[in-house]
Amino acid sequence: MDRPKWVTAVGIAGIVLGALGLIVSAQSFMLPGELAYQKANFEKILKGSEARHSHTCCKHAAAQPSPFTQTSGCAVRKPARTIPFASPEFIMMKLWEAPDWFEPWCNVAGTMGLIVSALYIFASINMLRSRVRAVRRFYWAAGANGLFYLINGIVTLIASPLAGIYSAQWGMASFGLNAVLIITAAYSDKQATH
Secondary structure (H helix, E strand, C coil): CCHHHHHHHHHHHHHHHHHHHHHHHHHHHHHHHHHHHHHHHHHHHHHHHHCCCCCCCHHHHHHHCCCCCCCCCCCCHHHHHHHHCCCHHHHHHHHHCCEEEEHHHHHHHHHHHHHHHHHHHHHHHHHHHHCCCCCHHHHHHHHHHHHHHHHHHHHHHCHHHHHHHHHHHHHHHHHHHHHHHHHHHCCCCHHHCC
16 A cells, blocks of 8 residues: 555654653653752852852951951952852752652653653554554644643743753644644545545
8 A cells, every 4th residue: 555655754753753752751750850969969069159258258358357357257258149049059059949749740741751652653653554543543642742741841841940941842842843743634635544
């Protein structure tokens, strides 16, 4: 059976997007651990920065005594360090934080993403094999895949802005590419799959 070129193109693109969805879903399980690791690193940087600033500040105060130098601490400070939330390290540390509900969400979203992506691959393979009702299954699978990754990207962006940028970009790209594939399949000749 000779199938049209659009069936081949849409089917292969669906398999590729489904495989990428499997990778993104597997990465979703590791995201809470990655966030905790990055937050710990930024906490170390922040503590080291404060310790370095405190050490150099007190050395400066001891070398040049003045009526403004305090004996219990350092009076000479940089303005950005007087307000702790104004430091770049503190801001970066806060961007890596995630709420308590984020880890269970990642586990559920990762599992759901694996299922949705596997169904998407299955529907794309059925489309390549010119099965009965394959186009309708492809519509549902592509729509569910694009919508799921868009919602997952938005939730991840809300939970953790810095880590959510990647997830939101994948969600928007997945939604857009799936919309293009659905439109292509809808406006093309579907006689090969019926």
